Amino acid sequence: MWIILRLLIGIALLLAVELYFIKKTNLSVRNLFPKFYEKKYQLIKRIFLIWLNLYPVALIVIFIYFAISGKYVSSPDNKIIDYFLIYPFWIFFILMTQVGIYFLIIDFLKLLLLPYYRKHRDNFLRVQSIVILVLVGFFAIYIPIRIIYDYNAVSIRTVEYKKGNLPDVLDGFKIVFISDIQADHYTDKGRIDNFINMINELKPDLVLIAGDFITTGPKYIGLSAKEVGKLNAKYGVYSCVGDHDNWAYRNDYKRSITEISTALKQNGVEMVDNNKRYINVNGSTIEITFVTNTYVGKVPGDLLDSLTLNGKGDLKIFLTHQPRKNLINAAQKNHFDLYLAGHTHGGQISFIFPFVQLTPTMIETKYIRGDFWFGDMLMIVTRGLGMSLAPVRYNSTPEITLIKITN
Numbered sequence: 001m002w003i004i005l006r007l008l009i010g011i012a013l014l015l016a017v018e019l020y021f022i023k024k025t026n027l028s029v030r031n032l033f034p035k036f037y038e039k040k041y042q043l044i045k046r047i048f049l050i051w052l053n054l055y056p057v058a059l060i061v062i063f064i065y066f067a068i069s070g071k072y073v074s075s076p077d078n079k080i081i082d083y084f085l086i087y088p089f090w091i092f093f094i095l096m097t098q099v100g101i102y103f104l105i106i107d108f109l110k111l112l113l114l115p116y117y118r119k120h121r122d123n124f125l126r127v128q129s130i131v132i133l134v135l136v137g138f139f140a141i142y143i144p145i146r147i148i149y150d151y152n153a154v155s156i157r158t159v160e161y162k163k164g165n166l167p168d169v170l171d172g173f174k175i176v177f178i179s180d181i182q183a184d185h186y187t188d189k190g191r192i193d194n195f196i197n198m199i200n201e202l203k204p205d206l207v208l209i210a211g212d213f214i215t216t217g218p219k220y221i222g223l224s225a226k227e228v229g230k231l232n233a234k235y236g237v238y239s240c241v242g243d244h245d246n247w248a249y250r251n252d253y254k255r256s257i258t259e260i261s262t263a264l265k266q267n268g269v270e271m272v273d274n275n276k277r278y279i280n281v282n283g284s285t286i287e288i289t290f291v292t293n294t295y296v297g298k299v300p301g302d303l304l305d306s307l308t309l310n311g312k313g314d315l316k317i318f319l320t321h322q323p324r325k326n327l328i329n330a331a332q333k334n335h336f337d338l339y340l341a342g343h344t345h346g347g348q349i350s351f352i353f354p355f356v357q358l359t360p361t362m363i364e365t366k367y368i369r370g371d372f373w374f375g376d377m378l379m380i381v382t383r384g385l386g387m388s389l390a391p392v393r394y395n396s397t398p399e400i401t402l403i404k405i406t407n
Contacts, residue, residue: 007063014056014093018049021096024103025136028129048092055089077185082391090392095143098351099135101358106131143394150393151191154198154385158402159371161378163337166407167284167314175403176202176233179210179321179342182244182386183224187215192227195385195398200232202402206279207233208288209269210342211242211321213260215386218248221263229267235279237269238288242321243343244388245271246296253296274303278313287313289336291320293327308334315405323367323381332374338403339379344368346383350395359396369396 022045030037106128110117117124176199183192199207213224231237241257248256261271270277272290279286289307293299299307308318308330316338318331323341331339346369347359361368372379383399 007060011056011060017093017096017100018052020100020103022049024100024132027125028132031125031129032133052089052092055085058085086391090390091144091147094147094349094351094392094394095136095139098139098143099132101351101353102135103132147392147394150395150397153397154195154400155383155397156198156202156400156402157382158404159378159380160404160406161338162406163315164407166405168407169282169284170286170315170405171407173206173281173286173315173405174202174204175317175405176204176207177210177340177380177382177401177403178207178384178399179382180212180242180345180384180386180388181209181224181228182212182215182384182388183220183227184215184217184386186391187386189223189227191385192224195400196227196230199400200230202400204233204402205281206235206286207231207237208317208319208340209237209239210319210340210382210384211240211271211294212244212342212384212386213239213242213264214248215244215388216247216250218256218259221248221260225260225263225267225269228264228269231269235281235286238277238290238319239264239269239271240290240319240321241271241273241292241294243294243296246294274299274307276307284314285312286315286317287311288317288319291318291327293320293322293324299327304330308336311335323365323379328374328379332377336377339374339377341367341379341381342384344381344383345386345388345393346381346396346399348387348393348396349390352395369399 026037026045029041033041110124110128178195178199181187181192181195209228213228214220228237245260246253246256248259257271257273261273264271272288274292275290277288277290279288289311291299291304291307304327311334316336318327318336318339320327320339320341322343323339328339344361344365344367347357347361350357350359352358357368359368367379367381369381369383372381380401380403382401383396385398387393
């Protein structure tokens, strides 16, 4: 039932965005270029709409097949399909949504200025038409450029965490924190190689990962495990469990986690499921609490209590996949120094809007990316590398977070 509901919501959203975009651009072209509108525009519009909707139609067929058969089907690893169908769809959809936000503002202003609008309707429509076409033209150039940049670039963000009474041996300790590698057809060996090499150049003492090594299916387990196995850190590489780590086999979560954790272990990386690890640094202790809280399963309250109570580390770290309020409260209550999470992809698709990061991720959490203080506890939400649902990033550059511990 949830598959059908998601399908219906997706179709309704796409239709609403399309209709609103077409309505506004129709008005602008007709006002500014009436001859072009009558002769060539209608043909261009039809081609645009057919091309835009080919990919959604294919997805609808796949969703219906999945709902009937229960068999999961992923899109084929095919560059022609990527560049002819999938990428154009997402670029067009982002374009329509991005400019649609500003179209709504224009309509709101028109409503506020209704008496003036009625008096000077022709002049207002001309100005409105020019503004709309300028917006469409600007974002039609900016969006593909930004998507290409966010696919190829990686940002290194340095965070300094100062802790009173820190043992001298931990002063200057470097932790690299990453998340959401999500190896798949789009996040391939080349992208991951570059990511891993950049981490190793930082010479971290410890690497922590907030899960999600693959996107879906078992095909990329080996690749992801081998790549993270190349990470060099004096005190090891550790990860918690992420959402997508359950989905190598859609109907067998246990098998998925077992195969991923086994592959990681064979490559020197430990995935820890609701447990603790103590890292000895020349007589001082870093205590890391790994909490598994995903879409597949929430950590029970009593287990969360047992994991977070009575910590004894000189530096206490709470590592989980999702930035959830109940987990934040538990970590703060029990005097953790750092709360580390990923999952959000930094708001993988973030629309340009004044003073606000406007992204669908806001529906799930307000902790989208960056640093958040809760008393003396610092929560860091890293942007990750890979992608989910859409095979693009927009205004959310992949990130490596370097945490420097100082006193």
